[in-house]
Amino acid sequence: MTDLSERQQLSYIAxxxxxxxLNVELETEGMTLNIGPQHPATHxxxxxxxxxxxxxxxxxxxxxxYMHRGYEKLTEVRTYPQVTTLVNRIDWLGSxxxxxxxxxxxxxxxxxxxxxxxxxxxxxxxxxxxxxNISLFLGDLGVQLGAVTPAFFAxxxxxxxxxxxxxxxxxxxxxxxxRIGGLKDDLPKGFVDETRRVMRKMRTYxxxxxxxxxxxxxxxxxxxxxxxxxxxxxxxxxxxxxxxRASGVDWDLRRDQVVPMAWDDVDFKVWTHPDGDSFAxxxxxxxxxxxxxxxxDQLLDGLPAGPVMAxxxxxxxxxxxEAWVSTENPLGEMGYxxxxxxxxxxxxxxxxxxxxxxxxxxxxxLRGVYVPDVITILASLYFILGDIDR
Amino acid sequence: MTxxxxxxxxxxxxxxxxxxxxxxxxRRLGEALVATELRPNDDLWVRIDTASWREAGxxxxxxxxxYFCYLSAIDWMPSPYGRGEDDPTEPPPERTTExxxxxxxxxxxxxxxxxxxxxxRHVGITLxxxxxxxxxxxxxWSAVYAGANWHERETHEMFGIGFAGHPDLRxxxxxxxxxxxxxRKDFPLLARMVKPWPGIVDVEPMPADEAVPTESPDVEHAxxxxxxxxxxxxxxxxxxxxxxxxx
Amino acid sequence: xGLVDRGRMPxxxxxxxxxxxxxSMWVYQWGLACCAIxxxxxxxxxxxxVMRLGVIPLPASPRQADxxxxxxxxxxxxxxxxxRLYDQMPEPKYVxxxxxxxxxxxxxxxxxxxxxxxxxxxxxxxxxxxxxPRPEALLEGIVLLQQRIKHEDMAAKWxxxxxxxxxxxxxxxxxxxVA
Ligand code: SF4
Numbered sequence: 001m002t003d004l005s006e007r008q009q010l011s012y013i014a015x016x017x018x019x020x021x022l023n024v025e026l027e028t029e030g031m032t033l034n035i036g037p038q039h040p041a042t043h044x045x046x047x048x049x050x051x052x053x054x055x056x057x058x059x060x061x062x063x064x065x066y067m068h069r070g071y072e073k074l075t076e077v078r079t080y081p082q083v084t085t086l087v088n089r090i091d092w093l094g095s096x097x098x099x100x101x102x103x104x105x106x107x108x109x110x111x112x113x114x115x116x117x118x119x120x121x122x123x124x125x126x127x128x129x130x131x132x133n134i135s136l137f138l139g140d141l142g143v144q145l146g147a148v149t150p151a152f153f154a155x156x157x158x159x160x161x162x163x164x165x166x167x168x169x170x171x172x173x174x175x176x177x178x179r180i181g182g183l184k185d186d187l188p189k190g191f192v193d194e195t196r197r198v199m200r201k202m203r204t205y206x207x208x209x210x211x212x213x214x215x216x217x218x219x220x221x222x223x224x225x226x227x228x229x230x231x232x233x234x235x236x237x238x239x240x241x242x243x244x245r246a247s248g249v250d251w252d253l254r255r256d257q258v259v260p261m262a263w264d265d266v267d268f269k270v271w272t273h274p275d276g277d278s279f280a281x282x283x284x285x286x287x288x289x290x291x292x293x294x295x296x297d298q299l300l301d302g303l304p305a306g307p308v309m310a311x312x313x314x315x316x317x318x319x320x321x322e323a324w325v326s327t328e329n330p331l332g333e334m335g336y337x338x339x340x341x342x343x344x345x346x347x348x349x350x351x352x353x354x355x356x357x358x359x360x361x362x363x364x365x366l367r368g369v370y371v372p373d374v375i376t377i378l379a380s381l382y383f384i385l386g387d388i389d390r
Numbered sequence: 391m392t393x394x395x396x397x398x399x400x401x402x403x404x405x406x407x408x409x410x411x412x413x414x415x416x417r418r419l420g421e422a423l424v425a426t427e428l429r430p431n432d433d434l435w436v437r438i439d440t441a442s443w444r445e446a447g448x449x450x451x452x453x454x455x456x457y458f459c460y461l462s463a464i465d466w467m468p469s470p471y472g473r474g475e476d477d478p479t480e481p482p483p484e485r486t487t488e489x490x491x492x493x494x495x496x497x498x499x500x501x502x503x504x505x506x507x508x509x510x511r512h513v514g515i516t517l518x519x520x521x522x523x524x525x526x527x528x529x530x531w532s533a534v535y536a537g538a539n540w541h542e543r544e545t546h547e548m549f550g551i552g553f554a555g556h557p558d559l560r561x562x563x564x565x566x567x568x569x570x571x572x573x574r575k576d577f578p579l580l581a582r583m584v585k586p587w588p589g590i591v592d593v594e595p596m597p598a599d600e601a602v603p604t605e606s607p608d609v610e611h612a613x614x615x616x617x618x619x620x621x622x623x624x625x626x627x628x629x630x631x632x633x634x635x636x637x
Numbered sequence: 638x639g640l641v642d643r644g645r646m647p648x649x650x651x652x653x654x655x656x657x658x659x660x661s662m663w664v665y666q667w668g669l670a671c672c673a674i675x676x677x678x679x680x681x682x683x684x685x686x687v688m689r690l691g692v693i694p695l696p697a698s699p700r701q702a703d704x705x706x707x708x709x710x711x712x713x714x715x716x717x718x719x720x721r722l723y724d725q726m727p728e729p730k731y732v733x734x735x736x737x738x739x740x741x742x743x744x745x746x747x748x749x750x751x752x753x754x755x756x757x758x759x760x761x762x763x764x765x766x767x768x769x770p771r772p773e774a775l776l777e778g779i780v781l782l783q784q785r786i787k788h789e790d791m792a793a794k795w796x797x798x799x800x801x802x803x804x805x806x807x808x809x810x811x812x813x814x815v816a
Contacts, residue, residue, distance in 0.1 A: 064562055064563060065561070065562060065563035065564060065565075065712075065714050066669075066712060066714050066715045066718075067669065067670060067710065067712060067715075068563035068564065068712060068714070068750050069710055069712065069745045069748055069750060069751055070572060070745065070748040070749050070750050070751070072548070072573055073572050073573055073577075073579065073748070073749065074745065074747065074748055076469070076473070076575075077473045077579060077582065077747065078473075085744065086744060089670075089671055089744065092670065092671035092674060093674060136674075151681060152681065152682070152683055155677065155678055155681055155682030155683065155684070156682060156683050156684065158678075159678070159682065159684050172675070172769075172771065173671070173674070173769070174671065174768065174769065232456065233536070235456040235457045235458070235509065236456065236458060236535050236536040236537055237458065237535075237536050237537035238457060238458040238459055238460070238535075238537040240457075249509055250509075251457070251509040256509075256512045257512065258431070320492075321492075321493070322435075322492050322493045323433075324433060324505065324514075324516060326459075333459070335459070335460075337460075337462075337503065337505075337516070339464060339492055341468075341490075343473075344473075345473055347468075348464050348465070350460065350462045350464075350503060352459060352460040352505075356540065357458075357460075357537055357540075360537055360539065360540040361537075364536070385670070386670060386671065389563060563714075563750070564714070564750060565713065565714050572749050572750075577749070579747045579748070579749060580749070581742075581746060581747040581748075581753070582747045
């Protein structure tokens with residue numbers, strides 16, 4: 001247990017002492033509890049098997065695979081333009097963000113770069129899908145803790161963002177809009193003004209969630225000090241995104257790596273939190289949503305003119321080679337290792353999805369917590385089943 | 391440019407950093423570092439000797455590569471079924487199954503693939519290592535990087551590569567009774583075998599490979615390709631919003 | 638209802654019962670993948686508001702449900718759970734299959750781990766095509782199902798005729814045949 005504040009250490013020790021007393025007083029019996037595969041609190045079809053001693057988890061193991069669809073195999077029998085359709089569906093709440101690293105990897109192999117306007121629009125859509133994704137997380141968080149209202153708020157305001165994405169790409173989610181060399185189309189008329197309006201709305205939504213949920217005493221009592229993941233454990237398990245930043249690691253791929261996207265041209269703050277508990281993870285996500293709305297506003301201000309598509313051959317053949325590209329997706333680091341042999345389709349694509357690593361810490365972090373906290377911790381780790389199982 | 395709650399992050403890595411990393415790795419691993427490939431300002435690949443796979447992980451962890459990104463494998467044998475688009479009524483075409491490795495070379499059909507990152511210096515390394523053909527077992531990383539546990543389970547399930555020292559190599563995704571290793575190239579996708587791939591049933595005449603986007607109106611509706619839209623977009627500037635953008 | 642048991646039900650009563658059944662459907666949400674989010678949007682969001690159609694999306698278990706919406710990819714590992722869920726539901730029960738995945742495997746038609754359509758496991762009444770279908774399409778599916786329920790012959794069920802769910806012709810939202 002490193003990197004814990006004194007307050008956390010004290011509360012941890014006090015908790016241990018209380019448990020020891022309880023265990024002496026009450027003989028408890030072991031019990032195995034099965035949560036899922038279909039359970040309202042698991043965002044889909046995750047199954048978790050926990051062995052309990054009284055109210056405490058002795059051992060927990062997520063059992064995945066109920067949503068395993070075989071993406072890595074299927075990419076080997078698809079052409080490059082077909083693969084984007086497929087990878088859309090990995091993290092189904094932020095679909096557009098899934099396409100980008102794959103397209104960037106293919107472009108890297110072909111040694112072409114999208115024109116500036118396409119890069120900016122890509123970044124705008126990327127951040128919009130981040131907002132759509134995390135706003136639903138914030139609403140769903142309430143449901144997991146027994147507060148239903150925020151979910152209605154989330155579904156109400158998320159629709160505005162989905163409308164924006166639909167106006168550009170034609171699909172509410174799963175847009176399949178990114179092309180090797182640029183984008184399918186330009187922005188529609190009136191998009192800029194409408195987006196500004198929606199971003200204002202989303203900031204209001206964030207304030208509402210802040211008042212309703214994050215600032216709520218009950219919420220804080222249930223999340224503060226629960227499920228602490230120290231820095232070194234988080235790194236070892238490869239946690240990424242908000243989960244890593246909530247453990248105090250200042251690491252954001254948008255800022256810390258060079259990709260042909262427009263993040264270099266805007267100012268934004270990378271939020272971190274030193275605590276590493278469930279509350280920190282939720283808090284960082286809320287701040288990130290706010291930050292994303294600001295990024296979109298700045299991008300709209302400086303949108304360059306020009307074409308949205310570079311010159312690429314009609315039949316896309318990617319030269320032989322290997323490339324790794326990852327970006328900071330709503331859930332964390334998402335990357336593709338693309339191996340090409342000069343064919344119409346990739347030879348092998350290794351998909352590194354964020355949730356797989358994020359949830360692999362569950363057996364470690366769930367050990368010793370109480371049953372109600374299992375749901376809190378899993379909710380705050382935030383995973384999407386398609387992103388775990390792929 | 392950006393400001394953070396902690397100290398300013400170090401500047402992005404330039405040239406020189408990756409060369410230094412290769413030197414340090416060579417100092418720590420010696421002969422076990424079989425091959426390297428370095429693209430300045432882009433990426434770094436190293437190939438590790440099979441027996442030293444675990445030591446390489448320990449060395450990297452000690453060098454500050456604390457963040458475990460992923461671990462997987464590659465099957466370098468081209469698939470005997472191609473992309474599964476053959477007409478099942480015709481005799482299957484001849485295909486080469488010659489194993490050709492990619493970046494940093496290699497000698498075996500399977501190669502491990504892993505990536506670790508240094509979050510302070512903002513640099514990552516992709517590692518590869520040959521998996522022996524006769525006994526596909528590798529040393530496990532699960533004691534070095536805790537996150538490797540699940541990735542090794544996945545690799546075991548998908549490629550049939552064993553990991554010596556792994557606590558529990560149960561199936562991760564597939565039912566226990568599932569037979570075969572899906573990501574091996576010789577694992578057939580049966581749905582494609584029994585039914586001709588819909589794409590070959592009514593193909594439009596394919597344009598020549600080197601053809602570039604043209605202004606012809608019917609190209610816009612070609613479903614197989616999207617690049618024509620660029621030409622369309624360029625031809626109709628009023629669909630974009632340069633005026634809006636400048637305000 | 639002794640009349641019902643003997644298979645002689647006055648038409649008016651039957652109409653009334655069908656009306657009641659069609660406007661108080663408890664629907665169990667079997668959300669599996671991406672489509673589950675669109676189902677959530679249809680059932681939980683104020684914009685689509687499914688309760689105005691007389692559908693209650695909140696049963697605690699399949700044992701209380703009349704209708705199940707299977708939305709998303711059914712994998713081979715999940716298939717036994719889907720079957721078990723269906724067996725737990727009381728008769729009369731209806732199934733809506735939402736999304737290409739649940740209809741036929743969708744984008745994963747050639748995958749090694751995906752069941753090619755939930756209709757291989759359980760009989761489906763309404764197919765809602767799309768990937769994902771818009772929430773409006775799901776609502777249309779529900780309306781079509783309600784129309785079908787309104788014209789159902791309750792008495793035939795008790796006489797032992799055409800009660801096999803398999804013999805009900807499925808409907809495809811937006812037209813089309815199930816070949
Ligand atoms: S039909 Fe499409 S949207 Fe629905 S679950 Fe399948 S892939 Fe996802």
